[in-house]
Amino acid sequence: MNYERENIQAMHGYEPGEQPDQPDIIKLNTNENPYPAGPAVASALKGITVDKLRRYPPPTAMALRQSLAQLHNLSTDNLVVTNGGDELLRLLLATFVEPDERIAIAEPSYSLYEVLAAAHGCALDRIALNSDWSLPADFAARLNQLGTKLCFLVNPHAPSGVLTPAPVLEKIAREFHGVLVIDEAYIDFVDPSLQHSCMSLVRTLDNVLILRTFSKGYSLAGLRMAYGIGAASLINPMQYKTKDSYNTDFIAQTLAKAAIDDQAYARWTWEQVREQRSWLNAQLSALGFSAPPSQSNFILAKVPDNLSAETLYNGLKASGILVRYFRIPGLEKSLRISIGTAQENQKLISALQALLGSS
Amino acid sequence: MNYERENIQAMHGYEPGEQPDQPDIIKLNTNENPYPAGPAVASALKGITVDKLRRYPPPTAMALRQSLAQLHNLSTDNLVVTNGGDELLRLLLATFVEPDERIAIAEPSYSLYEVLAAAHGCALDRIALNSDWSLPADFAARLNQLGTKLCFLVNPHAPSGVLTPAPVLEKIAREFHGVLVIDEAYIDFVDPSLQHSCMSLVRTLDNVLILRTFSKGYSLAGLRMAYGIGAASLINPMQYKTKDSYNTDFIAQTLAKAAIDDQAYARWTWEQVREQRSWLNAQLSALGFSAPPSQSNFILAKVPDNLSAETLYNGLKASGILVRYFRIPGLEKSLRISIGTAQENQKLISALQALLGSS
Numbered sequence: 001m002n003y004e005r006e007n008i009q010a011m012h013g014y015e016p017g018e019q020p021d022q023p024d025i026i027k028l029n030t031n032e033n034p035y036p037a038g039p040a041v042a043s044a045l046k047g048i049t050v051d052k053l054r055r056y057p058p059p060t061a062m063a064l065r066q067s068l069a070q071l072h073n074l075s076t077d078n079l080v081v082t083n084g085g086d087e088l089l090r091l092l093l094a095t096f097v098e099p100d101e102r103i104a105i106a107e108p109s110y111s112l113y114e115v116l117a118a119a120h121g122c123a124l125d126r127i128a129l130n131s132d133w134s135l136p137a138d139f140a141a142r143l144n145q146l147g148t149k150l151c152f153l154v155n156p157h158a159p160s161g162v163l164t165p166a167p168v169l170e171k172i173a174r175e176f177h178g179v180l181v182i183d184e185a186y187i188d189f190v191d192p193s194l195q196h197s198c199m200s201l202v203r204t205l206d207n208v209l210i211l212r213t214f215s216k217g218y219s220l221a222g223l224r225m226a227y228g229i230g231a232a233s234l235i236n237p238m239q240y241k242t243k244d245s246y247n248t249d250f251i252a253q254t255l256a257k258a259a260i261d262d263q264a265y266a267r268w269t270w271e272q273v274r275e276q277r278s279w280l281n282a283q284l285s286a287l288g289f290s291a292p293p294s295q296s297n298f299i300l301a302k303v304p305d306n307l308s309a310e311t312l313y314n315g316l317k318a319s320g321i322l323v324r325y326f327r328i329p330g331l332e333k334s335l336r337i338s339i340g341t342a343q344e345n346q347k348l349i350s351a352l353q354a355l356l357g358s359s
Numbered sequence: 360m361n362y363e364r365e366n367i368q369a370m371h372g373y374e375p376g377e378q379p380d381q382p383d384i385i386k387l388n389t390n391e392n393p394y395p396a397g398p399a400v401a402s403a404l405k406g407i408t409v410d411k412l413r414r415y416p417p418p419t420a421m422a423l424r425q426s427l428a429q430l431h432n433l434s435t436d437n438l439v440v441t442n443g444g445d446e447l448l449r450l451l452l453a454t455f456v457e458p459d460e461r462i463a464i465a466e467p468s469y470s471l472y473e474v475l476a477a478a479h480g481c482a483l484d485r486i487a488l489n490s491d492w493s494l495p496a497d498f499a500a501r502l503n504q505l506g507t508k509l510c511f512l513v514n515p516h517a518p519s520g521v522l523t524p525a526p527v528l529e530k531i532a533r534e535f536h537g538v539l540v541i542d543e544a545y546i547d548f549v550d551p552s553l554q555h556s557c558m559s560l561v562r563t564l565d566n567v568l569i570l571r572t573f574s575k576g577y578s579l580a581g582l583r584m585a586y587g588i589g590a591a592s593l594i595n596p597m598q599y600k601t602k603d604s605y606n607t608d609f610i611a612q613t614l615a616k617a618a619i620d621d622q623a624y625a626r627w628t629w630e631q632v633r634e635q636r637s638w639l640n641a642q643l644s645a646l647g648f649s650a651p652p653s654q655s656n657f658i659l660a661k662v663p664d665n666l667s668a669e670t671l672y673n674g675l676k677a678s679g680i681l682v683r684y685f686r687i688p689g690l691e692k693s694l695r696i697s698i699g700t701a702q703e704n705q706k707l708i709s710a711l712q713a714l715l716g717s718s
Contacts, residue, residue, distance in 0.1 A: 001565060003455045003508075003538050004596050013599040016418045030415060037409040045409060051395040053581035053614075055386070056574070059375045083442050083583075086603040094478065096362045099458060112604065119453065119601050149362075179362050206360060215415070222412035222609035224442075237363050240372040242478050244445040245471065250581035251610050255412075 011118035014111065018322055026347055028338040029322040031158075031186070031298050033219040035272065035341070037255070038265030041220075044258035048251055057250040060239060064257040068227060071260055072199060077232040080239045081256075083247050084224035085185060085213045086112065088238075091228075092150060092209065093120040095242045096179050101149040106135060108159065108328060110183070113152050122149075133162040133292050140175035151176065154183040155198075156190060159326065159336045161294025163190055166198045173201055173208050179234065181209045186296035188217030188270050189277075194295070199229070206231040216297060218259040218266055224248075225256045273297045273339045280339060283349045287356060298338045300331075304356075309335050312355055319351040370477035373470065377681055385706055387697040388681040390517075390545070390657050392578040394631065394700070396614070397624030400579075403617035407610055416609040419598060423616040427586060430619055431558060436591040439598045440615075442606050443583035444544055444572045445471065447597075450587075451509060451568065452479040454601045455538050460508040465494055467518065467687060469542070472511050481508075492521040492651050499534035510535065513542040514557075515549060518685065518695045520653025522549055525557045532560055532567045538593065540568045545655035547576030547629050548636075553654070558588070565590040575656060577618040577625055583607075584615045632656050632698045639698060642708045646715060657697045659690075663715075668692050671714060678710040 002009065017030035061081040069076045082088040089112065097103055099121035105113050107126040117124040125146050130136060135153075143151055156163045173180045182198055190196050201208040209230040215221035225248060228235060259266065280299060281291060288304035303309045313325035313335060324336040339345065361368065376389035420440040428435045441447040448471065456462055458480035464472050466485040476483040484505050489495060494512075502510055515522045532539045541557055549555050560567040568589040574580035584607060587594060618625065639658060640650060647663035662668045672684035672694060683695040698704065 002592065003566065005455060005457050008454050008596050008600055011600055014604045016415070016604050019415055019417065027414070032414050034413075036413045042409045045407065048404065049395075050397075050401045050404060050578070050614075054393075054395045054578045055391050056375070056378055056389060056580045057583070058378065084603060084605055086605065090603060095367050096364060098364050115600075207362065219409070219413045221415045221605075224416070224605055224608040233361060237367050241367055241370055241474075244443060244449060245373045245375050246443055246445065246580075246583055249583040249608070249611060252608060255409075 005121075007118060007121040011115065014115040017324060020322065024320065026321040026340065026344045028340050028344065028348060029324040029336075031216055031296075031338045032221050033216055033269055033273070033297070034339065034344065035219060035269040037219040037259055038262055040262035040265065041255050041258045044255050045251075048254060052250055056246050057248065057253060059246050061248055061253045064253050064260070067257050067260045071263070072229065074202070074229065075232070078202060078229055078235055080228045080235045080243065081248050081253070082226050082228065082243065084215065085183070085211050085226040087243070087247060088211055088226055088228045089113070089152070089181075089183075090116055091238045091242050092179070092181055093117070093122065095237050097122050097149050102147055104143055104146060104148040104151045106139070106153055106157075108331060109152065110154055110158055129157075133157055133160040135164060135168065135172070140172040143176050143178065148176070148178050150179040150181060152181045152183060154185065156186045156294070156296040158186065158296065159298070159300050159324075159331065160292045161186075161296035161298060161300060162292050163194070163196060163295040166196055166201070169198055170201055173205050176207065179207050179209060181211065183211045185211065185213050185216060187212065188266070189273050189297045190295040191274060202230050206233055209234050214256050214259060217270060218256070219269065220255065220259060223252045223255060225252050276339050276342060276345050279342075280337070280345050280349070287349070287352055298336050300334050300336050302334045307356070309333050312352070315355040316348070316351055319354075321348055321351055366477060366480040370474070373474040376683060379681065383679065385680040385699060385703045387699050387703065387707060388683040388695075390575055390655075390697045391580050392575055392628055392632070392656070393698065393703060394578055394628040396578040396618055397621055399621035399624065400614050400617045403614050404610075407613060411609055415605050416607065416612060418605050420607055420612045423612050423619070426616050426619045430622070431588065433561070433588065434591070437561060437588055437594055439587045439594045439602065440607050440612070441585050441587065441602065443574065444542070444570050444585040446602070446606065447570055447585055447587045448472070448511070448540075448542075449475055450597045450601050451538070451540055452476070452481065454596050456481050456508050461506055463502055463505060463507040463510045465498070465512055465516075467690060468511065469513055469517055488516075492516055492519040494523060494527065494531070499531040502535050502537065507535070507537050509538040509540060511540045511542060513544065515545045515653070515655040517545065517655065518657070518683075518690065519651045519659050520545075520655040520657060521651050522553070522555060522654040525555055525560070528557055529560055532564050535566065538566050538568060540570065542570045544570065544572050544575060546571065547625070548632050548656045549654040550633060561589050565592055568593050573615050573618060576629060577615070578628065579614065579618060582611045582614060584611050635698050635701060635704050638701075639696070639704050639708070646708070646711055657695050659693050659695050661693045666715070668694050671711070674714040675707070675710055678713075680707055680710055
């Protein structure tokens with residue numbers, strides 16, 4: 001007999017990016033940081049013994065939240081730590097959206113959002129981005145017309161890498177009657193000279209929730225750690241009611257705290273990624289690719305008109321280089337390429353030159 | 360403005376057992392294993408470097424599931440690995456129970472079940488256990504009368520420690536029209552001479568789901584690892600649709616596999632706990648306490664008639680020993696005491712002797 005709920009029977013699961021086992025593959029398909037976590041995290045890892053794992057971990061990750069509060073100049077009441085960003089996104093629906101309510105995204109976006117909506121049983125509306133990947137001017141008005149309870153926006157946007165300025169988001173948040181979630185998974189790679197920050201929004205507005213993750217900026221995708229930043233009225237019900245009681249483990253809390261406490265190392269990796277992003281952009285452009293201006297750790301490279309993105313994806317894969325190809329309208333001419341190390345990026349360009357016959 | 364869903368606003372969160380920071384406290388309140396994980400796990404932990412954490416972990420924990428499949432003589436399709444037992448319990452509701460359906464528990468039980476039901480928005484029915492902690496003979500019939508979609512049973516039962524024999528559970532599962540979840544969090548501490556096993560139920564019935572955890576038997580509460588065992592038709596929707604896409608992390612998967620692959624060490628800890636359980640039972644009995652026969656790693660000790668359990672709880676706490684006291688009808692005369700090491704148990708008995716004035 002099938003015991004599944006109707007919405008679960010009807011839905012399709014999330015398709016994770018390829019995670020091949022081969023250690024020699026150049027993996028530029030799932031936006032990991034190309035550099036491992038630094039010496040402070042390595043030292044914290046060495047200090048952990050199995051005896052520390054015998055007992056339950058701190059249920060609300062207080063020590064880590066204290067480090068985060070200091071970093072962001074906020075109170076621990078403004079912070080909830082989650083088992084990866086996925087958990088936070090799911091908690092937002094579980095806490096704030098009734099199954100008969102509607103959520104919205106700007107299209108295209110992270111495909112997990114629609115999987116989460118389907119699992120929760122709520123409706124998902126899609127508002128198309130402008131052709132330059134910016135948000136439509138009437139975005140908030142349209143959310144309100146649709147009766148949207150919660151809206152997910154990724155900023156910098158994925159898969160384009162385009163950054164929406166903070167004042168644009170503030171205007172949307174002030175007009176919008178629901179909860180605005182700003183998924184800042186890639187925020188650490190924004191050029192610091194832009195002085196971009198949405199942090200003041202969570203201090204003044206009670207409907208803005210910012211997501212941050214350790215997966216990209218802090219090189220800890222393998223650990224599953226992320227956090228939400230928002231007004232205490234948004235954070236508390238997730239912290240004390242809807243998250244699993246011990247949702248993050250002792251090792252992950254310890255290493256994440258070490259990573260946060262060593263900002264200098266993390267910033268060094270972000271700077272390397274930005275330098276390589278510039279280099280890769282120039283090289284791709286020389287090969288006839290075009291890309292929107294990315295403030296993220298990936299580039300959405302549109303292939304030259306006479307070429308097929310899927311053919312190039314397969315050609316790179318045959319050369320031991322994985323990038324991301326989306327069979328999605330509007331993206332079928334592009335490859336999303338994560339920024340690797342200088343050596344990896346060089347190999348990518350050489351492989352593309354070979355495939356394009358221009359080496 | 361309050362954006363919470365109505366059911367979330369109305370509910371109370373789960374109250375975790377006290378997790379004090381003081382390293383010298385004797386902690387017999389949350390049923391952790393008194394022995395740390397063994398040398399195989401310690402060695403696996405030593406082998407992990409930060410470079411392994413840079414990439415996303417295997418999304419379905421395949422290597423660990425292969426070890427589990429071998430241990431239980433099942434297919435990996437019968438196994439889903441979760442971020443602690445809490446995640447599996449929540450997934451069961453998210454996957455199989457509509458918010459307007461009903462679930463049931465045998466009362467008293469793990470207080471998290473009612474928190475999960477409140478967060479999910481479904482109704483929870485309670486069927487009282489007999490005075491000897493056994494299930495009522497008409498349990499399945501009552502579930503069917505109530506229209507129960509899913510029933511949680513802890514076996515061995517918490518907080519009594521009493522084991523329900525497998526044939527009793529099989530009869531219930533065959534009669535019951537919904538999903539029967541057997542929460543075996545404490546199963547590793549059952550006396551092997553009883554030859555108790557419910558594993559044949561998941562091979563023959565498509566409505567039985569068994570929960571196992573690494574928190575107790577494998578001394579890894581700090582890691583948050585558990586797994587569900589059931590027919591592929593029950594496991595698949597959780598594996599591929601409702602669980603977070605990367606729900607368990609690389610370190611946790613690696614250490615859990617090492618723990619499973621070293622059964623001899625884990626069994627040694629279980630044997631120690633059983634020996635200490637016998638010793639503690641005899642000592643408590645000599646002090647005038649009575650307890651149902653426990654097959655778990657705790658004892659539900661009813662205090663002598665003339666004493667107050669709450670006073671004893673506070674007295675022990677003042678002596679640096681934490682046990683669990685429940686302000687719940689039917690349990691207010693009892694203390695739930697986790698089995699510690701021989702030294703810890705000796706100190707508990709000495710402290711009780713002092714408090715009872717019988718030293």
